[in-house]
Amino acid sequence: MIRRKGLDICLLGFLILSGGCIPMAETALSPGSPDDLPVCYAIFPAGPWESVYKIEAIITRGVSSSLLGVTKGEPSERTLQSLLLTPEGFILFDAELREGGIAVRKAVAPFDSPAFARGLMEDVTLLFLPPQGRPKTWGKEADGTWVCRWESPDGSRTEVRGSMDHGWRILRRDDQGEVTREVSLNGPFVQGLAFHLELRASKPASYRLRMTLVQAAP
């Protein structure tokens, strides 16, 4: 029963709607030139890569768990394979993103719901693959911060913003303009992968993932 309660808390944290969205206005930009576009992709690995991150998942205040996240990606094909492991090395979740679809190879409770698989792969995509297509706008803010904004057909928007001096962030907004995901990336970058990542999710579920790079390879 104790175990069940723990799992329920986890599932609640992941799946129950949360009202804690972060309103954050988009700022005006000094438009960039086509030559500036590579800046928009600089924080994402350019070639095939594999990585191991240690992850601390904070679901609610005082409830957290430590896991290992193993991910392999091929940016040119927009494919990802992602595993979650216990500290002992047991595979809790194994799924692949290919041709826009998710194939779950293995999922152990409480990580076995379709909603979890979809949410996790969306998060991994946000972290490691640049948004599809060319940004709608890109340029600099008044303080010199680079900003690149993409729009999706469903009305959601993704924004990459930052500088080499002050670190980078990725913001995902829903069709109402509310920030649903905020990712902080801090170097050094190894194989194109940030050493420190922090993802704050606010909608539909509220949780935080703190990630530290353990190993990376091309």
Place this chain on the structure above:
Amino acid sequence: MERSRMKRFLFLSVPIVTGLLCAAAAPPQDWASLKEASRNIRSVKAEFLQKRYLQILTEPLLSKGRFFFYAPGSLRWEYLSPLRSVMLQKGDTIQLYHFSEGVWKPEMTQAVESRRMVLAEISQWFQGRFDESKAFTHLYLAGPPARVILAPKEGINRFIHRIEIVLSARSGVIDRVEIEEPGGSRTSIEFRNVEINSSIPSEIFEKP
């Protein structure tokens, strides 16, 4: 499913500790002497290097840790890197923690019932009663190197294909444990600085 995961963790850690116990007692001349020698073990402590081979990774995932055992039923299995975590068992009490932001935090899943169930199996093995295992059948190979092969019975074989405990030429020490899973993934655990029957404070098994 969670219960199965914990079973797998314990079923993996138990043969390792059991192997150390058996190997520690005497030169492994035969299976009967191993069983007999295990009854003279009071404590074991060791460091380990775990190599996790996954098909997704070119290089294995390396983990370092240490463990302590005190007969009949106290166990501390601790990972020091890359994630710091610990499982504590003292009698019927099981605790699981991870280290974060400078403090130990309880893991949110405890799986108390399943651990208690598996511990009954463990206690049999600690007493050299391998023949009574409900999870594995055993095969002793005199070598060199001497080895103990553990084959999972129905149910466990969905998670573990085979466990091989390789004993060191040095009396009282095993070199490594190889755990093979269905699908090609495997885990190798190499042991270092093994100490037998040394003093271990009881709080090792009580506090992270």
